[in-house]
Amino acid sequence: MGRSDRNGELAGRVALITGAARGMGAAEARLLHASGAAVVITDLLAEEGAALAAELGDGALFVEHDVTDEKQWQATVDAAVRRFGRLDVLVNNAGIYSTRPLVEETAERFELLYRVNLIGPFLGIKAVVPALRAAGGGSIVNISSTAGMTAFPAHAAYGAAKWAMRGLTRVAALELGPDRIRVNSVHPGAVSTPMIADIVRRAENGKQSGPSPLRRFGEPEEVAELVLFLASDRSSYINGGEFAVDGGTLAGRDA
Numbered sequence: 009m010g011r012s013d014r015n016g017e018l019a020g021r022v023a024l025i026t027g028a029a030r031g032m033g034a035a036e037a038r039l040l041h042a043s044g045a046a047v048v049i050t051d052l053l054a055e056e057g058a059a060l061a062a063e064l065g066d067g068a069l070f071v072e073h074d075v076t077d078e079k080q081w082q083a084t085v086d087a088a089v090r091r092f093g094r095l096d097v098l099v100n101n102a103g104i105y106s107t108r109p110l111v112e113e114t115a116e117r118f119e120l121l122y123r124v125n126l127i128g129p130f131l132g133i134k135a136v137v138p139a140l141r142a143a144g145g146g147s148i149v150n151i152s153s154t155a156g157m158t159a160f161p162a163h164a165a166y167g168a169a170k171w172a173m174r175g176l177t178r179v180a181a182l183e184l185g186p187d188r189i190r191v192n193s194v195h196p197g198a199v200s201t202p203m204i205a206d207i208v209r210r211a212e213n214g215k216q217s218g219p220s221p222l223r224r225f226g227e228p229e230e231v232a233e234l235v236l237f238l239a240s241d242r243s244s245y246i247n248g249g250e251f252a253v254d255g256g257t258l259a260g261r262d263a
């Protein structure tokens with residue numbers, strides 16, 4: 009996709025996307041870049057992240073970054089501002105997934121899921137606020153999950169972290185709104201990425217239909233469209249909102 013294919017609606021803007029070396033984060037980086045934004049791709053996966061930044065070329069920077077590390081957050085934001093002069097958008101996308109029956113779950117794994125999926129995004133919000141304020145406002149998009157809107161068995165740790173992210177989003181929306189910083193959460197259903205490759209493969213082998221009323225898995229690009237909308241001025245009065253992109257999975261549940 010060329011840089012002008014999306015009317016340049018993010019021209020002049022700078023977006024930092026965590027966990028963007030692959031999966032949904034990579035799709036978001038591609039789409040925001042195609043919409044004119046400079047993108048800062050961060051991830052633990054240095055090879056894949058650097059390759060994506062090289063492929064996008066102008067207006068893309070890779071920074072190796074562990075979202076659980078507060079010092080690295082500061083260095084990453086500094087690198088973004090040094091390279092592109094400002095920061096307007098944060099997409100808290102990095103995450104890890106694991107499921108286990110509640111009685112078999114351990115405190116160590118529970119804490120790990122919390123650290124990456126909740127404390128990481130919290131540290132990210134803290135780290136970017138000064139730069140977003142300096143830019144006159146901005147948009148923060150937190151990637152939660154349908155598991156943050158309803159209950160699934162074996163999702164105690166993952167689900168609790170993703171529900172908590174919803175709470176974090178709302179508090180941030182209240183506190184940062186006066187600075188013209190909007191904060192919203194996105195709740196994908198099952199999306200075909202490396203994170204759930206085994207689940208997708210098993211469904212395909214078993215010739216099962218996809219896990220949604222649309223009878224298929226979502227694609228990362230379909231989540232990226234919503235992230236672009238929330239990052240852009242088209243969503244200028246949307247703050248503290250929660251948006252499912254799940255093919256209708258939640259429609260039959262009380263969320």
Ligand code: NAD
Binds near residue numbers: 028100195198201204
């Ligand atoms: P993915 O595993 O393909 O990508 C996640 C990326 O995050 C990876 O590149 C990984 O290296 C990175 N990451 C993990 N821990 C990190 C850390 N500590 N610091 C920095 N980067 C780290 O997964 P995905 O499916 O693209 O997931 C993206 C987000 O969407 C996650 O927050 C996930 O929980 C959420 N989500 C995924 C699905 C799904 O079905 N795939 C559904 C709902 C929500």
